[in-house]
Amino acid sequence: MRLDIRHWEMLKAINESGTLRQAAYVLGITQSALSHRLAEAERRLGGLLFEREGRKLKETSAGRAMTQTANQIIPALQRAEFDFQQMADNKMTVVRFGVAAYSCYHWLPSFLNIMTKKEPGIKLELVASATQNPLQNLQDGTVDVVLAPGHLAVPGIDYIPVFQDELVLVTHLNHKLAAKSFIEATDLENQDYLTYSKSAQPGFEYERFIRPSGVVPHLVTVVEVTDAIIELIAAGFGVSILSRWAVHSAIKNESVAVIQVGKDGLDLGWSALVRESEPPQSAARTLSNQLAEWF
Template sequence: MRLDIKHWKLLEAVGKYGSLGRAADAIGVTQSALSHRLAEAERRLGSPIFEREGRKLRPTPAGQSLVQAAQLLLPELSRAEKDFEQTAQNASHLVRIGVAAYSAYHWVPGFLASLPVKREKLQVDFVAAATREAENTLLTGATDLLISPVNIDNSAFSSVPLIDDELVLVTHPQHPFADKPWIIAEDLADVDYLTYSLDALPGFEYERFIKPSGIRLRHIQSVEMTDAIVEMIGVDLGISILSKWAITRSLTQKLVAAVPLTENGLPLTWHVLTRKSDAKHPAVQLTLDALCQWFNPR
């Protein structure tokens, strides 16, 4: 190999941040040192890896494959080190699970109790960062399993359908909309609408329900945690459109009400995603199988 591990770390960081300064901060070296390291890597390979595009560094066509390899390989190396340390210490295998878009963990106690192995042999952690940075947490190894309400299109991931769900309007139980058999987008024109993201996320309510109607929501408040949105709706401080499964507990406790979107509803399918490189990782596959069995018992 012509490149050392320090060069691969450089490739991953510059590819992620697009600048030597931010990459140097992330790695913990000076910008000058990282610049010399990049020059050394390019000398060893005999061609430029990055090219300037304004103030940013963009991989050359040849450099792009190196950056992608670094993004896949470094998390695997880090995982191998951690697995070795745990095995050496006779600790359990660690599998990290994240839930994308919604902070929905009402199912966790029952799932953990259902695991077919003893707790000392398999440790399951839950990663809150996946709510906002879902794809990145799986790509970098911060999560090993990602439960997502959209099927993320990434060639590095494998995906299995997990839950049949729907997007619903969530209101206070006494709200005038709570008794409607369904609502249409025009009903939302003058309401106090709560959203966890002002970005038009693909596959969610704005793209599939609000935008096609041509209406403009006049009163929008951004609340970046879905739990907080549900609490605000529970005291009649607004309404929102959320995953019905994600608010199961609040619906069961009748803290909020759910109203279908249109006469036919707005279906949503949750998936569980893993890295293809973990296809033979026993702890990840065992946990994946347990998740599928828990949500879809045969």
């Protein structure tokens, strides 16, 4: 390797700060020392990492790839040190956990009570960012286990079945569709439809229910937080097709109504995702098996 860890830390700091002055402050060194460090890195690599635009530094095309790598490896190293300290001090293994697609945690306290009794050596750390980019976060080590709906065949990822669910239409309690035993795709034609994703997810309602019918909802609005979608629906601002399990709390509180999608319904399986490289007895696989058993 041509660069030392201090150079990678520098790349991350400059990328996040935008100026040498601010990056030097973040790193706890003088601006002059950081300038020398940057010049040294560029000399070792044989090319420019940044170009000046006034007081700001702009990455070169080659430098951009380096800073992207720095933004991945520095947090990974920091997490490794943190995990080591946790395990050395408390004999605990930290497992970073996230829920894909839906931000729902109504079940988490009950599950943690069971985990604490059955696996006292495992500490769960919740990673909220896994909701939006679960596979990427899993592959780069940001998260160790992801509870995810649907199924995607992705190399390097193992899927451990956890429980069966269904996709349901979620509406306001007094919505005209709330009285139906099930909906057809044509029922969505005049509806303001809320979705949490900008792109169609394989195995979900658009691919299996909406697109085959050729129906287009009146208005489609992207709201990336599930809880916000539920609040908007409860206030009468549209409808959505979501996981029944994900909206469990809202159903229990009678703040929304749910209706079966299609005459035969739309099933949805949930799985625990782990890296294929995880050993059979690893804490990540232990947690995944406990999830399957608990659910």
